[in-house]
Amino acid sequence: MKNGLLALGALSLVMSAALVGPVAAQQSVPQIAFQSVPDYPKLPDGMNFGEVPGVAVNSKGHVFVFTRSNSAQGPAYAPAAAQLLEFDQNGKFVREIGKGLYAWSFAHSVRIDKDDNIWAIDKGSDMIVKFNQAGRVSWVFGRRKESAEDDTKPWEHVNPPLPAEDGLFRQPTDVAWDSQGNTYITDGYVNSRVAKFDKNGDWVKQWGSKGNGPGQFVIPHSIAIDRNDNVYVGDRSNRRIQVFDTDGKFLRQFTIDVPPDPATRAVNGATPTGARLAGMIGAPNSLCMTQGPTQVLFVGETTYPGRIFKVSLDGKVLGVIGKSGRNIGQFSGAHALACPSETEIYAAETSNWRVQKLLLKK
Numbered sequence: 223m224k225n226g227l228l229a230l231g232a233l234s235l236v237m238s239a240a241l242v243g244p245v246a247a248q249q250s251v252p253q254i255a256f257q258s259v260p261d262y263p264k265l266p267d268g269m270n271f272g273e274v275p276g277v278a279v280n281s282k283g284h285v286f287v288f289t290r291s292n293s294a295q296g297p298a299y300a301p302a303a304a305q306l307l308e309f310d311q312n313g314k315f316v317r318e319i320g321k322g323l324y325a326w327s328f329a330h331s332v333r334i335d336k337d338d339n340i341w342a343i344d345k346g347s348d349m350i351v352k353f354n355q356a357g358r359v360s361w362v363f364g365r366r367k368e369s370a371e372d373d374t375k376p377w378e379h380v381n382p383p384l385p386a387e388d389g390l391f392r393q394p395t396d397v398a399w400d401s402q403g404n405t406y407i408t409d410g411y412v413n414s415r416v417a418k419f420d421k422n423g424d425w426v427k428q429w430g431s432k433g434n435g436p437g438q439f440v441i442p443h444s445i446a447i448d449r450n451d452n453v454y455v456g457d458r459s460n461r462r463i464q465v466f467d468t469d470g471k472f473l474r475q476f477t478i479d480v481p482p483d484p485a486t487r488a489v490n491g492a493t494p495t496g497a498r499l500a501g502m503i504g505a506p507n508s509l510c511m512t513q514g515p516t517q518v519l520f521v522g523e524t525t526y527p528g529r530i531f532k533v534s535l536d537g538k539v540l541g542v543i544g545k546s547g548r549n550i551g552q553f554s555g556a557h558a559l560a561c562p563s564e565t566e567i568y569a570a571e572t573s574n575w576r577v578q579k580l581l582l583k584k
Contacts, residue, residue, distance in 0.1 A: 263313035276332035283311030429470030456506030476537025478504025482527035489554035510559035522556030
């Protein structure tokens with residue numbers, strides 16, 4: 223861990239210099255005009271979200287929100303915090319899925335596959351749950367620790383990390399699928415790898431380890447796959463997006479080097495400066511891949527500077543959406559993105575406890 227932190231610190235110092243030099247000018251990109259739909263979505267009277275780490279949209283335009291709510295009856299420290307909610311294409315509340323589910327511990331992300339199955343990734347229980355369209359559990363990946371065991375406790379972040387185990391997870395983060403129906407899971411805060419399962423749900427392989435080199439990760443936090451089956455992994459704490467083939471062969475990587483508006487401030491805590499800020503700029507908190515004729519990535523930044531970027535698949539930043547803040551049209555912790563088109567984006571925010579529906583102007 224010490225060597226990894228030193229390498230990351232060196233990267234941050236390089237970035238600090240770059241932000242006041244030629245790189246900043248090269249990465250000057252336009253602001254994309256947009257509208258944030260007011261009062262979205264329509265929650266039942268008296269109901270609110272907690273932190274919202276996950277959002278996804280199915281083929282009918284229904285929106286699924288994985289929120290760290292339902293924790294009011296738990297202890298002050300480490301309560302269970304997860305609810306999966308569905309809204310229709312107009313933002314009207316439809317139902318809660320998996321109420322009281324055994325896997326619910328600490329919500330992290332939700333995704334919808336090509337058949338409209340619903341996949342929920344729970345960081346706290348180390349589980350990935352696949353629901354069918356009716357909301358019934360069909361597959362389960364991973365296993366939570368048994369509460370009856372005396373030694374059940376949070377994972378220790380030891381260095382070097384304990385070896386990862388096939389088919390089990392330690393704080394997983396996201397999921398995606400290739401054109402053949404294979405499943406790829408980023409795993410995560412303790413393990414530093416991508417796990418691959420085949421279309422039948424059987425284990426295939428893993429790749430990755432903790433570190434700063436090609437094919438290594440420090441919190442692989444998000445994942446997306448293009449129509450050519452290139453696998454994009456948001457390597458958040460290394461402040462980069464790495465691209466692989468479906469066998470885990472490293473192809474390339476790119477970074478987002480757009481300086482923030484110096485007038486903006488962080489929503490929670492002191493506004494980062496210097497090397498700390500340099501290590502956060504463009505750090506990929508969330509990834510979303512469009513399905514139109516020309517695919518693009520939307521990338522959500524960490525809590526500060528907190529912006530959303532439109533990026534070509536070769537890594538060119540095409541535009542910036544929003545800035546840090548608490549108000550509608552501003553962001554803090556765009557933890558997940560759903561992008562049914564290039565002009566319609568859903569942003570799930572942890573710090574601001576909400577989902578924003580964004581309509582981008584062409």
